[in-house]
Amino acid sequence: MLNETAMAVLEQAGATEPEKRIRDRSATERAIVKAAKNLLAEEGFQNFGINAVARRAGCDKQLIYRYYGGLNGLVEAIGADLGNWVKDRIPEDAGGMFLLTYGDLMERLSLLFLEALREDPLMRRIVAWEVSENTEQVKRLSEARSKALGQWLDRMRGSLAPPKGVDVAAVNALIFASIQHLVLAAAAGGQCAGLALKNGKDWEKAATALKRLVRGVYG
Amino acid sequence: MLNETAMAVLEQAGATEPEKRIRDRSATERAIVKAAKNLLAEEGFQNFGINAVARRAGCDKQLIYRYYGGLNGLVEAIGADLGNWVKDRIPEDAGGMFLLTYGDLMERLSLLFLEALREDPLMRRIVAWEVSENTEQVKRLSEARSKALGQWLDRMRGSLAPPKGVDVAAVNALIFASIQHLVLAAAAGGQCAGLALKNGKDWEKAATALKRLVRGVYG
DNA sequence: ACTGTTACTCACCGATTGGTGACAGACCGG
DNA sequence: CCGGTCTGTCACCAATCGGTGAGTAACAGT
Numbered sequence: 001m002l003n004e005t006a007m008a009v010l011e012q013a014g015a016t017e018p019e020k021r022i023r024d025r026s027a028t029e030r031a032i033v034k035a036a037k038n039l040l041a042e043e044g045f046q047n048f049g050i051n052a053v054a055r056r057a058g059c060d061k062q063l064i065y066r067y068y069g070g071l072n073g074l075v076e077a078i079g080a081d082l083g084n085w086v087k088d089r090i091p092e093d094a095g096g097m098f099l100l101t102y103g104d105l106m107e108r109l110s111l112l113f114l115e116a117l118r119e120d121p122l123m124r125r126i127v128a129w130e131v132s133e134n135t136e137q138v139k140r141l142s143e144a145r146s147k148a149l150g151q152w153l154d155r156m157r158g159s160l161a162p163p164k165g166v167d168v169a170a171v172n173a174l175i176f177a178s179i180q181h182l183v184l185a186a187a188a189g190g191q192c193a194g195l196a197l198k199n200g201k202d203w204e205k206a207a208t209a210l211k212r213l214v215r216g217v218y219g
Numbered sequence: 220m221l222n223e224t225a226m227a228v229l230e231q232a233g234a235t236e237p238e239k240r241i242r243d244r245s246a247t248e249r250a251i252v253k254a255a256k257n258l259l260a261e262e263g264f265q266n267f268g269i270n271a272v273a274r275r276a277g278c279d280k281q282l283i284y285r286y287y288g289g290l291n292g293l294v295e296a297i298g299a300d301l302g303n304w305v306k307d308r309i310p311e312d313a314g315g316m317f318l319l320t321y322g323d324l325m326e327r328l329s330l331l332f333l334e335a336l337r338e339d340p341l342m343r344r345i346v347a348w349e350v351s352e353n354t355e356q357v358k359r360l361s362e363a364r365s366k367a368l369g370q371w372l373d374r375m376r377g378s379l380a381p382p383k384g385v386d387v388a389a390v391n392a393l394i395f396a397s398i399q400h401l402v403l404a405a406a407a408g409g410q411c412a413g414l415a416l417k418n419g420k421d422w423e424k425a426a427t428a429l430k431r432l433v434r435g436v437y438g
Numbered sequence: 439a440c441t442g443t444t445a446c447t448c449a450c451c452g453a454t455t456g457g458t459g460a461c462a463g464a465c466c467g468g
Numbered sequence: 469c470c471g472g473t474c475t476g477t478c479a480c481c482a483a484t485c486g487g488t489g490a491g492t493a494a495c496a497g498t
Contacts, residue, residue, distance in 0.1 A: 023463090023464060023465075023474080023475050023476075024475090025474080025475065025476095028475080028476085044351060044352065045351070046265075046351070046352065049454095049455070049456075050455085050456060050457080051454075051455065051456075059476075059477090060476065060477055060478080061456085061457085062457095062458085062459095062476080062477080062478090063475080063476070063477095065457080065458085066475090066476095070456090070457090071456090128347075128350050128351045129351075130404065130407060130408065131347050131350070131400065131403035131404050131406075131407045132263060132264075132265070132347045132348075132351050132407065133263065133265065133407070134407050134408060138407075138408075139408060142408055146410070146412055146413045147413075149412060149413070150412075150413045166431065167424055167427065167428050167431075169413070169414050170414055170424045170425055170427070170428035171428045171431060171432060172412065173401070173411050173412040173413065173414035173425070173428070174397045174401060174425070174428050174429060174432055175397070175432075176412045177396070177397045177398075177400035177401045177404065177411055177412060178393045178394070178396045178397030178400065179396075180400050181350065181396035181397065181399050181400035181403075182392065182393060182396045184350035184400075185349065185350055185396065187350075188349060188350045188351065188352065188353050188357075189349065189353060189357075189358060189361050191365070192392050192396055193365055193368060193369075193391065193392040193395045193396060194365045194366075194368070194369045194388065194392065195388050195389055195392035205386055205389045206389055206392075206393070208386065208389070209386050209389035209390045209392070209393050210393060212385065212386075212390060212436055213390060213393055213394075213432060213435065213436055215435075216432065216434075216435020216436040217431055217432055217435040242444080242445050242446075242493085242494060242495070243445090244444080244445065244446095247445080247446085268484095268485070268486075269485085269486060269487080270484075270485065270486075278446075278447090279446065279447055279448075280486085280487085281446075281447075281448090281487090281488085282445080282446070282447095284487075284488085285445090285446090289486090289487090290486090
């Protein structure tokens with residue numbers, strides 16, 4: 001794939017084959033990051049390598065080494081955007097107004113998170129990556145992600161007091177763990193622990209079960 | 220690695236270097252399967268290939284093609300044992316006697332499953348594999364596993380009536396999903412959604428949170 | 439003891455991987 | 469205009485991958 005500018009030039013000139021690439025470093029960098037993200041989202045981390053990214057970005061892998069210092073740096077660059085994921089993916093004003101209890105809040109946030117994760121293949125791959133490998137790359141991604149998630153939870157909680165006598169951190173970890181595994185298993189095989197997760201009806205069942213689970217602990 | 224018999228012979232003879240391999244097909248087959256299991260458990264599915272298995276089994280990869288028809292057949296052979304996992308790993312009489320309600324049962328089973336999964340690296344890798352890839356191999360493993368799990372649940376339930384008005388299948392799927400992701404994340408990075416999971420104390424917290432979650436839905 | 443089968447090893451294939459050094463051309467300041 | 473820097477390309481490296489065909493050594497039956 002060429003730069004957008006390069007494509008425009010070629011099309012305008014009526015050229016049939018890509019001759020030269022426009023010398024635009026920042027555009028190339030963006031193309032590389034975009035290619036890496038798409039590749040990771042579509043193919044998964046299995047075949048995620050320098051060659052594959054360069055091939056998809058339509059540039060030489062040498063540039064990845066030069067601009068990002070290799071795959072590690074590129075992954076790090078991807079992880080840098082991860083902090084804004086929640087902000088980009090979930091409406092900020094989704095809660096806060098009609099949520100009277102902590103249970104209301106967590107039910108809402110759980111469903112929002114479920115929905116957001118379902119619709120973001122890149123994030124799904126990253127989560128799957130986190131539980132499959134333990135390299136330094138993945139650790140960075142994982143930390144960025146969980147940090148952003150925690151901040152999101154705190155921000156949404158606002159001044160709402162969490163229930164006493166309950167290990168909120170542990171319970172919430174379990175809740176979000178269930179959501180993540182459910183979505184990952186569904187994306188991979190269309191089911192989770194025997195529960196089919198394909199059409200919208202299946203997901204409605206899962207959503208009501210999730211609500212019930214959250215309501216069970218948080219009143 | 221050589222056959223056990225071969226090792227014995229060599230040691231008895233005082234040989235320092237492995238000269239020949241005993242011609243024992245079934246022993247070699249067992250060595251291959253064992254090597255594959257250990258490799259998968261220790262290294263994960265990332266570097267799980269014909270060459271690596273053969274190297275660890277101490278035999279030529281050609282034998283894997285001959286005896287199992289390639290990696291697929293070998294994985295299938297591994298998956299065949301998976302049906303007995305619950306039986307091997309979890310005490311059969313663990314429930315049934317003092318469990319009066321469905322909530323008692325599920326609390327017990329959840330904790331048993333959590334414990335069993337924590338102590339089985341091979342099974343953890345397989346679960347991680349399931350949510351990371353969608354090949355035919357993995358599908359077979361996944362099906363065998365979820366089938367065995369479902370049968371186990373049914374068997375342990377016995378004649379205990381599940382609560383009405385609750386989508387038991389969906390709720391249980393979420394519960395087991397949470398356990399699986401918790402254990403996987405812990406094994407990979409020592410934490411899950413910001414919750415540390417390293418020493419026994421951490422796991423006690425997680426266990427009580429899990430109990431609370433289960434008790435919340437199932438009275 | 440000869441023969442055929444079984445168990446096993448070895449050498450090689452093309453493809454792909456991560457990684458590096460050398461080179462060509464566009465751009466910019468002098 | 470010239471020289472240096474920046475951007476991008478290409479050729480090549482050793483290593484490893486999955487896969488195959490040919491060959492060797494041990495066994496069993498006769």
